[in-house]
Amino acid sequence: MHWRTKGLFALIPMLLLLVGIPILAQQNTGSITGKVLDDQSQPIPGATVTATSPNLQGPRGTATNMDGDFVLPYLPPAANYTLTVESAGYNKVVQSGIAVKLGSTTTLNFSLSKGSSQVVVTAKPPAVSLKDTKLETNLTSDEMDTIPISRGYQDIMYLAPTVVSSGMGGNPGVAGSTGSQNIWVINGVNTTDPVTGTFATNLNYNFIREIEVNTGGLSAEYGASTGGLFNVLTISGSNEFHGEAFAYYTDQSMSAQGAPVAAGGLTRTDYHSYDYGFDLGGPILKDKLWYFVGYNPSLHSTHYEGVNKTLYYGAIPVPSSYTKPDQGYPVPYNFDDLSRNWFWSSKFNYRINDKHNLEFAAFGDPSHMWYNEGMYVTTD
Numbered sequence: 001m002h003w004r005t006k007g008l009f010a011l012i013p014m015l016l017l018l019v020g021i022p023i024l025a026q027q028n029t030g031s032i033t034g035k036v037l038d039d040q041s042q043p044i045p046g047a048t049v050t051a052t053s054p055n056l057q058g059p060r061g062t063a064t065n066m067d068g069d070f071v072l073p074y075l076p077p078a079a080n081y082t083l084t085v086e087s088a089g090y091n092k093v094v095q096s097g098i099a100v101k102l103g104s105t106t107t108l109n110f111s112l113s114k115g116s117s118q119v120v121v122t123a124k125p126p127a128v129s130l131k132d133t134k135l136e137t138n139l140t141s142d143e144m145d146t147i148p149i150s151r152g153y154q155d156i157m158y159l160a161p162t163v164v165s166s167g168m169g170g171n172p173g174v175a176g177s178t179g180s181q182n183i184w185v186i187n188g189v190n191t192t193d194p195v196t197g198t199f200a201t202n203l204n205y206n207f208i209r210e211i212e213v214n215t216g217g218l219s220a221e222y223g224a225s226t227g228g229l230f231n232v233l234t235i236s237g238s239n240e241f242h243g244e245a246f247a248y249y250t251d252q253s254m255s256a257q258g259a260p261v262a263a264g265g266l267t268r269t270d271y272h273s274y275d276y277g278f279d280l281g282g283p284i285l286k287d288k289l290w291y292f293v294g295y296n297p298s299l300h301s302t303h304y305e306g307v308n309k310t311l312y313y314g315a316i317p318v319p320s321s322y323t324k325p326d327q328g329y330p331v332p333y334n335f336d337d338l339s340r341n342w343f344w345s346s347k348f349n350y351r352i353n354d355k356h357n358l359e360f361a362a363f364g365d366p367s368h369m370w371y372n373e374g375m376y377v378t379t380d
Helices: 013-018 141-146 153-159
Strands: 002-004 007-010 030-038 048-052 060-063 069-075 078-086 092-100 105-112 118-121 135-140 163-168 171-174 183-186 208-216 229-234 242-251 266-285 289-310 329-353 356-364 367-370
Touching: 030 048, 030 078, 030 092, 048 069, 060 069, 078 105, 092 105, 135 141, 135 153, 141 153, 141 208, 153 163, 153 171, 153 208, 266 329
Parallel strands: 030 105, 092 118, 183 229
Antiparallel strands: 002 367, 007 356, 030 069, 048 060, 048 078, 078 092, 135 208, 163 171, 208 229, 242 266, 266 289, 289 329, 329 356, 329 367
């Protein structure tokens, strides 16, 4: 039996830099970049480009440079951005349904014609990054809700190319690497265990907005890692109240019956697993201060019962009537392994002004486990 507690508090990048903690703050956002041209394919300098989204605290705007280029950096990932492009003497263009992915850049080009009307573009642009060389797969909360995976977020990572099981629990191998050669980032903070090189914190997918899986072409700031980068962003609040209550249950009757273990002679393995919880998010001050909180207790119990054959007679008296010592003495076993976890997550977003935002995030996964030390518990 042992007690384990792990957690992490992520503060704003400036404060962390002041105390010398290494962070990757730019990795918990995305960007929109592009060019604004006229109907003669000439750049329009000084054109105003404004982004809005329910996931954005107030509008974010910029202006094109002399070459007609613009960039809107550090945008929270979402699939429902609207961009408004306008310039004096030209028609205003409004395009909706723009997706910004975690750690990626969405590139868009706009063409403005002479006039004073508004042009609404309804077709969704392709989310293609023209500036990154990394190989990445983005997995959203909607995909985690619809794809049958376990409650932990690690299982969905196997949907990315070259990501396979490494035999180290929830630590996958990427492109031939081991499970201890990956980098785990949550909300822009590197959470990789410095001793084992494995993930240090669990989260269930109800608290996750998006996961970016990078399997190649990582930037220099990630050092000499030969594995993958798993970049996780937890859910934030918004200008609308949202929440959910959930409960999950499974046991051996919902899985295919496994064959007995030949060496151990296992005759029955029963288990049950359940968890429940809630999350809630919304505005404290509209476009100014948002919150998100979530809590999720879980329990998993596995029952082991069967007969094991052993050749170790020193600790177990062998009856004199037993005539086949070379085949091993049958030792029955009957025990339970039990684990409890308490997952929780919280985040507060504060907009200081048009160019500065403050974020506080905290999450953890304390657990209590009762694990049997072997299969030789009962000998009667």
